[in-house]
Every structure is written in structure tokens, then in C-alpha cells.
Amino acid sequence: xxxxxxxxxxxxxxxxxxxxxxxxxxxxxxxxxxxxxxxxxxxxxxxxxxxxxxxxxxxxxxxxxxxxxxxxxxxxxxxxxxxxxxxxxxxxxxxxxxxxxxxxxxxxxxxxxxxxxxxxxxxxxxxxxxxxxxxxxxxxxxxxxxxxxxxxxxxxxxxxxxxxxxxxxxxxxxxxxxxxxxxxxxxxxxxxxxxxxxxxxxxxxxxxxxxxxxxxxxxxxxxxxxxxxxxxxxxxxxxxxxxxxxxxxxxxxxxxxxxxxxxxxxxxxxxxxxxxxxxxxxxxxxxxxxxxxxxxxxxxxxxxxxxxxxxxxxxxxxxxxxxxxxxxxxxxxxxxxxxxxxxxxxxxxxxxxxxxxxxxxxxxxxxxxxxx
Amino acid sequence: xxxxxxxxxxxxxxxxxxxxxxxxxxxxxxxxxxxxxxxxxxxxxxxxxxxxxxxxxxxxxxxxxxxxxxxxxxxxxxxxxxxxxxxxxxxxxxxxxxxxxxxxxxxxxxxxxxxxxxxxxxxxxxxxxxxxxxxxxxxxxxxxxxxxxxxxxxxxxxxxxxxxxxxxxxxxxxxxxxxxxxxxxxxxxxxxxxxxxxxxxxxxxxxxxxxxxxxxxxxxxxxxxxxxxxxxxxxxxxxxxxxxxxxxxxxxxxxxxxxxxxxxxxxxxxxxxxxxxxxxxxxxxxxxxxxxxxxxxxxxxxxxxxxxxxxxxxxxxxxxxxxxxxxxxxxxxxxxxxxxxxxxxxxxxxxxxxxxxxxxxxxxxxxxxxxxxxxxxxxxxxxxxxxxxxxxxxxxxxxxxxxxxxxxxxxxxxxxxxxxxxxxxxxxxxxxxxxxxxxxxxxxxxxxxxxxxxxxxxxxxxxxxxxxxxxxxx
Numbered sequence: 001x002x003x004x005x006x007x008x009x010x011x012x013x014x015x016x017x018x019x020x021x022x023x024x025x026x027x028x029x030x031x032x033x034x035x036x037x038x039x040x041x042x043x044x045x046x047x048x049x050x051x052x053x054x055x056x057x058x059x060x061x062x063x064x065x066x067x068x069x070x071x072x073x074x075x076x077x078x079x080x081x082x083x084x085x086x087x088x089x090x091x092x093x094x095x096x097x098x099x100x101x102x103x104x105x106x107x108x109x110x111x112x113x114x115x116x117x118x119x120x121x122x123x124x125x126x127x128x129x130x131x132x133x134x135x136x137x138x139x140x141x142x143x144x145x146x147x148x149x150x151x152x153x154x155x156x157x158x159x160x161x162x163x164x165x166x167x168x169x170x171x172x173x174x175x176x177x178x179x180x181x182x183x184x185x186x187x188x189x190x191x192x193x194x195x196x197x198x199x200x201x202x203x204x205x206x207x208x209x210x211x212x213x214x215x216x217x218x219x220x221x222x223x224x225x226x227x228x229x230x231x232x233x234x235x236x237x238x239x240x241x242x243x244x245x246x247x248x249x250x251x252x253x254x255x256x257x258x259x260x261x262x263x264x265x266x267x268x269x270x271x272x273x274x275x276x277x278x279x280x281x282x283x284x285x286x287x288x289x290x291x292x293x294x295x296x297x298x299x300x301x302x303x304x305x306x307x308x309x310x311x312x313x314x315x316x317x318x319x320x321x322x323x324x325x326x327x328x329x330x331x332x333x334x335x336x337x338x339x340x341x342x343x344x345x346x347x348x349x350x351x352x353x354x355x356x357x358x359x360x361x362x363x364x365x366x367x368x369x370x371x372x
Numbered sequence: 373x374x375x376x377x378x379x380x381x382x383x384x385x386x387x388x389x390x391x392x393x394x395x396x397x398x399x400x401x402x403x404x405x406x407x408x409x410x411x412x413x414x415x416x417x418x419x420x421x422x423x424x425x426x427x428x429x430x431x432x433x434x435x436x437x438x439x440x441x442x443x444x445x446x447x448x449x450x451x452x453x454x455x456x457x458x459x460x461x462x463x464x465x466x467x468x469x470x471x472x473x474x475x476x477x478x479x480x481x482x483x484x485x486x487x488x489x490x491x492x493x494x495x496x497x498x499x500x501x502x503x504x505x506x507x508x509x510x511x512x513x514x515x516x517x518x519x520x521x522x523x524x525x526x527x528x529x530x531x532x533x534x535x536x537x538x539x540x541x542x543x544x545x546x547x548x549x550x551x552x553x554x555x556x557x558x559x560x561x562x563x564x565x566x567x568x569x570x571x572x573x574x575x576x577x578x579x580x581x582x583x584x585x586x587x588x589x590x591x592x593x594x595x596x597x598x599x600x601x602x603x604x605x606x607x608x609x610x611x612x613x614x615x616x617x618x619x620x621x622x623x624x625x626x627x628x629x630x631x632x633x634x635x636x637x638x639x640x641x642x643x644x645x646x647x648x649x650x651x652x653x654x655x656x657x658x659x660x661x662x663x664x665x666x667x668x669x670x671x672x673x674x675x676x677x678x679x680x681x682x683x684x685x686x687x688x689x690x691x692x693x694x695x696x697x698x699x700x701x702x703x704x705x706x707x708x709x710x711x712x713x714x715x716x717x718x719x720x721x722x723x724x725x726x727x728x729x730x731x732x733x734x735x736x737x738x739x740x741x742x743x744x745x746x747x748x749x750x751x752x753x754x755x756x757x758x759x760x761x762x763x764x765x766x767x768x769x770x771x772x773x774x775x776x777x778x779x780x781x782x783x784x785x786x787x788x789x790x791x792x793x794x795x796x797x798x799x800x801x802x803x804x805x806x807x808x809x810x811x812x813x814x815x816x817x818x819x820x821x822x823x824x825x826x827x828x829x830x831x832x833x834x835x836x837x838x839x840x841x842x843x844x845x846x
Contacts, residue, residue, distance in 0.1 A: 054530020078534035078576055116536050117482045163528055163557055164424035168446045170481050193529070193560035195626055263562050266639050268631020276629050362743060 042101035044150060045292060048182065049106065050125065050174065051159025052113040053081070055189040060157075060248035061106055063261055063272055064284055068250070069093060069106060076114075084111040086124040107153060113170055122174045129153050129181045133307040152304060155218070155287065155295045156182045159189040160243065166205040167213075175215045181303055183218035183295050185287075186210070191245035191278050192263065192270050199245050206243050217242070220286070221294055238286065244279035247272055412466035414517050415655060416497075418549065419471065420490060420541065421526025422478035425556045430524075430611035431471055433624065433635060434647055435460065438613065439471065448476030451489045455518075470518065478537055487541045494520055494548045498670040505671075519667060521658045522585070522650065523549045526556040527606060531565050533572045542582045548666055550585035550658055552650070553577070558608035558641050559626060559633045566608055573606055587649055588657050601649050607642035610635055 049057040053075070062068055069091050076084065089108045094101065109125055132151045139148045156178060160171055175184055186206065191199060210217060220239055249272045253262045261272040272280050287295075419427040428441040439458060454473040459466065472493065477486055497518040504515050523545060527538060545551055553573065555561070561569060577584060584605065587598035612635050616625040625634045635643050650658075679699055 052530075053535075054528070054532045075532050078536050078539040079580055082536040082540060084536070114536060116486075116540055117484050119482050121481075161528070162560075163422060163426075164446060165443055166446060168423075168479055173481065190529075190560050192628070193557045195628055265559070265562055265631065265633075267559075267633050268628065270628075270630050274629075362740070362747075365740065366744070 039100050042103065043292075044103040044105070045296065046105040046107060046151060046153050046155075047287075048109070048125075048129075048153045048156040049159070050109045050112055050156060051189065052161065053110070055159040055161060056246075056248045057108070057157075057159055057189075059250050060159075060187075060189075060246060060280075062250055063248040063280065064287065065093075065095065065104065067093065067095065081111070081114045082116050084115045086111040086121050088124060088128045105151070112174075118170055121170075122177045125174075126177055126181060129178070130307070133181075133304055134311075136304065137308055137311060152299055153182050154292075154299045156184050158184055158186050160186055160206060162188050162190050162194050162202065162245075166202065167209045172209070172213050172215070175210075175217070176213065179216040180306065183298055183303070184215070185218050186243040187283065188243055188245040190247065192247045194245065203241075203243060203245065218295070218298070220291065238282060241279055241282055244283045244286075246280050246283055247278040248280070409465055411513075412468060413655075414468045414470075415659070416470040416472065416518060416520045416522075418474075418490070418494075418520045418523040419526065420474045420477060420523060420545075421556060422528060423476065425526045425528060426611050427473060427524075427526055427556075429613065430526075430554075430556070430609060432613050433611040433643070434651070435469070441473075444473075444475045446476075446479045448479060450480065451476050451486050453489055453493045468516075472520065483537050486537065487544045490541070491544055491548065494545070495670070498548075498667055499674075501667065502671055502674060519662055520549050521655075521662045523551045525551055525553045527553055527573065529555055529557050529561050529569075529608075531561055531569055533569075534576050539576065539580060539582070542577070542584075543580065546583045547669065550661055550666070551582075552585050552646075553606040554646065555606050555608040557610070559610045559628075561608065570604075570606060570608070585658070585661070587654055594653055597648070597653065601645055604642060604645055607646045607649075609643045609646055610641040611643070 047061075049061060051057055058069070087110050089110060091106045091108065093104050093106075095104060096102070107128070112121055112125070115121065129152075132153060136148065136150060136152055139145065158171070158175060158178075160167065175186070178184055188194075188199070188202060188206070194202065220235065220242075247263065247270055249261045249263050249270075251261070251263070252259050253264045253269055255262055255269045255271055260274075263270045263272075271277050275281050417431070419431065421427050423444050423446055428439065432438055432441075437460070439456065452475050454475050455470055456473070457468065457470045460469055461467070474490060477490075480486065497520060501515070501517065501519055504510055504512060525538070525542060525545075527534060542551060542553070555566075555569070555573075558566065587594075587602050589595045589599045589602075610626065610633055612624050612626045612633075614624065614626070615622045616627050616632055616634075618625065618632055618634060623634050623636060625632045634640050638644050679695070
């Protein structure tokens with residue numbers, strides 16, 4: 001809502017026609033053109049959810065996008081999970097709102113952190129992200145670039161359990177493995193088991209630990225200085241709220257005369273969209289309403305570029321090491337014979353030295369024999 | 373001894389007699405009670421659960437007091453047990469309460485070894501008691517019994533099922549201690565979800581053969597309440613030490629923006645049930661079970677391991693002492709045998725190494741002799757060749773001189789003879805040259821461009837040596 005309003009207000013109001021006609025060029029309508037084109041093209045967004053079983057990931061995704069993505073899902077028993085490996089499951093849906101089409105892909109990671117031995121359980125996830133980058137890199141470097149499918153992961157929501165005193169080792173390791181590949185947004189899951197003071201304490205703890213371990217979570221961009229105060233205030237509040245404490249719900253309940261998404265307890269009703277109950281609304285605004293495109297931009301401009309640069313660097317360094325490989329970069333051919341002869345010369349030298357030594361020893365012995 | 377006594381008595385018939393008046397032995401239980409009250413009671417609780425799941429808070433809530441407990445960190449390398457003993461008193465009953473905490477449980481990335489410290493701790497307590505029992509001079513009444521009477525296993529309220537770690541740990545513990553599983557932080561699960569969750573947990577426990585503690589239903593006074601409670605397992609509890617004003621009362625509760633969760637409200641959580649079962653009704657039964665079932669099992673296994681049996685092959689009861697003596701003799705015998713073996717091995721090894729060394733020495737000596745021979749051979753050959761070359765050189769010089777004198781003496785015949793001689797000399801030098809070439813060819817090396825004969829010879833010597841070396845004769 002806010003974004004639309006902002007754009008609309010940029011169109012100059014034709015108050016004085018005669019003066020305006022001379023000065024008005026018309027490129028102020030560019031935003032509108034961009035808007036129209038983008039609506040026609042449609043958007044895509046890939047969201048990854050990661051966290052242990054039972055943290056409410058699926059429920060939150062359903063609440064965020066107001067659909068039911070997880071019909072007929074089979075949950076494993078504890079016994080089956082003892083040695084479980086992490087899978088990557090993609091759900092793609094096309095949703096539309098007011099003419100704007102969104103191709104939403106949710107990447108689910110069932111099995112993360114569920115086994116008894118969770119060493120490197122994040123490896124399948126990092127491999128998947130790298131794969132998507134590689135795919136895009138290849139497509140981008142190809143000849144026919146008309147229909148590139150962008151499957152890169154734009155955002156990863158990581159669910160931190162609220163039952164502990166802060167981050168656990170597996171949380172730290174996971175975020176450190178991923179923070180340079182994808183935008184990590186940490187969330188405190190199932191926040192309805194924490195009182196407001198406990199939430200505050202936990203958030204401070206988690207923020208401290210994130211800083212202490214050097215984890216680079218997704219930073220909201222600074223708002224421009226020419227924005228209005230209200231917006232700046234909101235932005236500041238948002239940043240202080242991180243990590244968001246969220247509650248999700250698949251059910252609709254009756255509260256205060258309205259039908260809302262919530263959870264019904266004997267002692268009260270938790271409303272998912274009530275700002276004083278949890279940060280769900282803030283998360284939704286950030287993720288969908290204001291920063292979706294920024295997340296995509298950061299993925300393209302930072303994470304993907306880093307990956308690309310690393311990839312190219314690896315390729316060229318590998319080539320310089322291995323002379324005999326075919327390469328598009330022309331290599332000097334004289335290097336090869338030198339290496340060979342050098343090697344042979346070295347070998348011969350060593351042999352000679354060894355023989356010399358043995359000779360000396362023999363002579364010594366002969367001398368001793370003679371003396372005796 | 374006890375077995376034989378009972379045998380004698382069971383042959384006689386037990387007779388029931390009726391009393392004529394009030395004798396007074398119905399005060400026996402009271403005497404027992406007053407004795408135990410003066411003695412004081414002892415109870416040990418083990419709390420197993422992830423860090424931050426609410427173990428300390430629940431203990432505080434259960435016993436209505438503040439046990440001093442620092443928050444544990446998530447970054448422990450392994451699980452460590454933290455036992456703390458407290459003296460509590462209510463009315464005139466003393467209770468020596470030991471609470472054992474598992475610090476760091478469930479925090480590591482690799483949790484395969486997490487259950488070991490817990491099992492070891494329980495076994496150690498059993499072992500200590502066993503040792504005390506086996507002592508010659510023992511004081512069991514004074515002994516501080518550290519055996520765990522109850523293990524409260526805290527299950528995280530995910531709402532789906534047990535975690536794999538929970539299953540593995542409970543399987544390891546169920547034969548050693550009474551386990552009561554409880555769902556911690558139950559204010560995050562709604563009623564319908566809770567019902568499903570409980571059913572799932574119990575079915576998982578049953579299908580994996582985990583034996584949790586069943587409240588006893590054989591005692592008439594408590595059978596009803598116990599059997600109904602058995603159906604409510606696992607208890608979903610909420611713990612809190614903060615007090616909140618509700619209505620006109622102040623109760624222990626948790627205050628949320630959407631309501632207040634009262635700890636002692638039965639429709640909110642099962643805390644009251646847990647307290648009833650654990651403390652008010654079944655505490656004594658827990659202690660009994662620990663002693664009669666778990667401890668006896670441990671004792672039997674341990675003693676069987678050591679080789680004790682109740683009856684020997686002839687069905688005569690063994691005395692502990694005899695068995696012990698026999699065992700000891702066996703053990704000493706074993707020790708001595710092992711010592712002998714090791715000594716033998718050591719001696720053998722020494723012999724072996726000595727033999728090896730001698731062998732090597734001999735070999736080296738032979739080789740040396742061989743090489744010396746070869747060296748001398750080569751030297752001789754080279755000397756021969758040198759002599760040959762020298763002779764040829766001399767011959768050539770003589771012929772040269774002769775040719776020169778001839779040419780000087782006969783200048784007229786120069787043209788004709790010159791050709792001949794030049795041819796001849798050429799031939800001879802060619803022959804000589806070809807000789808050296810042949811030699812070089814024999815030495816199988818490429819022809820080198822040498823200016824003088826002596827250089828050529830030197831090259832030859834080197835080359836010959838080189839050839840010999842290359843063939844590995846040295």
C-alpha cells in the first residue's frame with residue numbers, strides 16, 4: 001500500500017498549465033511504465049524455510065501466503081528420524097492479487113536437525129543453493145538467454161526454537177554456512193510460549209550472539225533521508241525488532257466479533273495478525289510488501305556476484321596450475337620441455353650425489369681394512 | 373540360608389486365628405511411620421531435557437521454593453550431570469531432596485553420545501549402594517542413598533512427535549530408572565493439538581518398547597486415581613514462580629497479552645496431576661520400585677558378570693565367601709599367566725631382531741666384497757684399454773714420423789705416393805678413429821666431439837663408469 005502511494009505522489013500535479021507545459025518533459029511517468037511492464041511480466045520469488053521439525057514452518061508459510069501449500073504431508077516418526085538425512089523439497093504455486101502475478105517457490109528442508117548426529121546437516125542445503133547459482137551462471141553465459149529461469153534462493157527464513165536461552169551450536173553453524181550465500185532472516189518460532197519480557201530477553205540474547213559469532217544476517221536497507229518521519233520511525237522499529245518473534249496458524253477463530261487467524265487456548269485467543277501478540281505482521285510487510293524486491297536485488301547483486309567471481313577465480317587458478325589442459329587462454333608452449341629436463345637433471349644429480357657418498361664410504365672402509 | 377528356612381515353613385499349614393481382644397499390634401504401621409519420620413526421607417529426582425526447556429522452573433514450582441540455579445549455556449562440549457542436595461521440611465517431615473540436572477543435553481551437533489553420562493551416573497549410584505551392601509562392616513541406615521528414584525523426561529512441545537534423541541535416550545534409561553515423560557512448556561499447544569500429540573507420543577513409546585513408569589493400581593486406596601492418571605500420561609506442564617493477580621486471588625501464572633495461564637488450573641495444564649502423582653501419592657512407591665526392581669536388576673547383572681551364581685553345579689547354595697576366594701585365585705592365576713606370556717613374547721622379539729640384524733650385517737659384508745671385486749675388475753679393464761690406446765698412439769706416431777721422413781726423402785714421388793700415403797694415413801687415422809668409435813659404440817653412448825685422444829680416453833673412463841652405475845652394479 002505504502003509503495004503505491006509513494007509512486008503516485010511523484011507525478012507532478014498540473015497546477016499552472018501554461019508554465020508546466022513548457023517545463024514538463026514527461027519522463028516522470030517512467031515509474032508508471034515500469035509498473036505496467038512488471039505487472040505484465042509477472043514476478044517470481046523463491047523462499048527457503050529451514051529449522052527443526054515442529055517449529056511451525058509450514059504453518060507460518062500458510063499464514064503468510066494465505067493458502068495451504070502442504071496438503072497430505074507425511075511426517076516421520078521419531079524412530080525413522082534417528083538417521084534421517086536432509087531433503088530438499090520445492091513447492092511452486094502461482095498466485096495472483098489485483099492483476100499482479102507471483103510465481104512463488106517455497107523450498108522446504110525436512111529433516112534438518114532431526115537426526116541424532118547432525119554433523120554437516122546443512123550441506124545438502126548449501127549444495128542446493130550453489131546448484132541454483134551454477135545453473136543461473138551457466139544460463140547467463142549461454143548463447144540463448146531469452147528464457148532464463150531464475151531459481152536462485154532469494155531469502156532463507158531460519159526458525160530458532162524459543163525453548164532455549166539463545167542460539168544453539170547447530171543454529172550458529174547453519175547460519176554461518178549460509179550467510180554468504182543467501183539472505184538469512186532469523187525468526188523466533190512459536191512465540192506464544194514466551195511472555196513479552198521473555199521475548200525481549202531472548203531477542204537481545206540472539207542479537208548479541210549473532211554479532212558475537214559474526215553472522216551476517218539480512219540487513220534492511222537504510223531509508224533515504226528524504227522520507228517522511230513516520231516512515232523513518234517505522235523503519236527504525238523494524239530494525240530493532242529483529243529477529244522477529246512469530247506465530248503461525250492454520251485455523252480461523254472467532255475473536256472480538258471477528259473471524260481472524262489465530263490459536264484458541266483455554267486462557268485466551270492468540271491472534272496472528274495482532275501486533276501486540278507477535279511480529280507476524282511486521283514479517284509479512286518486510287517480506288512481501290516492502291522488501292521483496294530488495295531481497296531479490298541483494299541476492300542478484302551480492303550473493304550471486306560473489307559466487308560468480310569465486311567460480312571464475314577457481315577456474316582460472318585451476319588452469320594455471322595444470323599446464324597440459326586445453327584452455328581458451330593461449331599458454332606459452334616452452335614451459336613443458338623445461339620442466340621435463342629440469343626434472344631429469346635433478347634426478348641425475350641426486351643419483352650422482354648418492355653414488356659419490358657410497359664411493360667415499362667404500363674407500364673409507366678399504367682404508368680401514370688396509371690399516372688393520 | 374533364607375531359601376531353606378522358607379522351605380521348612382511352607383510344609384506346615386498356615387492357620388488363621390481370630391483374636392479374643394485388642395492386642396495392639398495394629399499400631400505397627402504407626403511405629404514404622406514415627407520411626408521413618410524421625411529418620412527423615414530421601415528422594416532423588418533426575419531431570420533430563422534440552423537446555424532452556426524449563427527443568428529448573430518446574431522444580432521450583434513443584435516444591436514451591438527457589439532452588440539456586442544459574443542458566444546453563446548452550447555451548448557445552450558434552451552432557452554433564454549436576455546433582456544438588458537440599459534439605460526440606462514440611463510439618464515435621466524432613467526430606468533430603470537431590471535434584472540431578474543434565475547440563476548441555478541436546479545442544480551438541482552430534483548427540484550420539486549424549487545418553488552415556490546419564491546412564492553412567494545412574495550406574496555409579498547403584499554401584500556405590502552395592503559396594504556399601506557388600507561391605508563387611510556396613511551402615512546402611514546411615515548411608516546417603518543417591519540412587520535415582522524418578523527420571524522426569526522433558527519432551528519439547530513440537531506438536532508432531534518425539535524427537536529421535538528422546539527415543540534413543542529413553543530406551544537406554546527405561547530399564548534403569550522409573551521414567552515419567554512430561555511435555556514441557558505446554559502453553560504453546562492448543563487443546564486439540566495436545567490430545568493428538570499425547571496419543572502420538574504414547575504410541576511411539578509403546579511401539580518402540582519403552583517402559584515408562586506406570587502408577588500402581590494394586591493398592592485399593594489409590595487404584596482409582598492412579599489408573600485415571602495413567603491415561604493422562606504424558607503430563608503437559610507449565611511452570612512458573614511468578615505470581616499474577618487473577619480475580620481476587622494471587623496465583624502462580626504466566627501473563628501473556630492474550631490471557632493468563634494459571635499453573636494450578638487443571639483445565640490449563642496438568643501440573644496439579646503431576647504434583648499429586650509424584651509427591652502426594654506415589655513417592656514411596658517410586659522409592660520401592662527403584663530398590664526392588666531397578667536396583668535388583670542391576671545387582672543381579674553385576675554379580676553375574678563377576679561370576680557369582682546362586683547355586684553351584686551340584687545345586688548346593690554357594691557362599692559368597694567361597695565364590696570370592698575361588699574368583700580371586702582364578703584372577704591371580706590369570707595374572708601370572710599373562711605375565712609369563714608377555715615375558716616370553718619379549719624374549720622372542722629380542723631374538724628375532726638380533727637374528728635380523730646379523731643377517732643384514734652379513735649381507736652388507738657380501739655386497740661390499742662384491743663391489744670391491746667389481747671395482748677392481750673395472751679398474752683392470754680400464755688400465756688395459758689405456759695401454760692399448762697408448763700403444764696405438766705410439767704406433768701412429770711412429771708411422772707418422774716414418775711417413776714424414778719418407779716424404780722428405782722422396783719429394784718426386786710426392787704426387788703419386790702422397791695420394792697413397794695420405795690415403796694410407798687417412799686410412800690409418802680413420803682406422804684409429806673408427807677404433808675409438810667402435811669402443812664408444814661398445815660403451816653404447818653417443819659419440820662425443822673430443823679434440824684430443826687423452827680427452828677421449830678420459831671420456832671413455834667416465835662413460836664406462838656411468839654405464840656400470842646405470843646397470844646398478846654398485
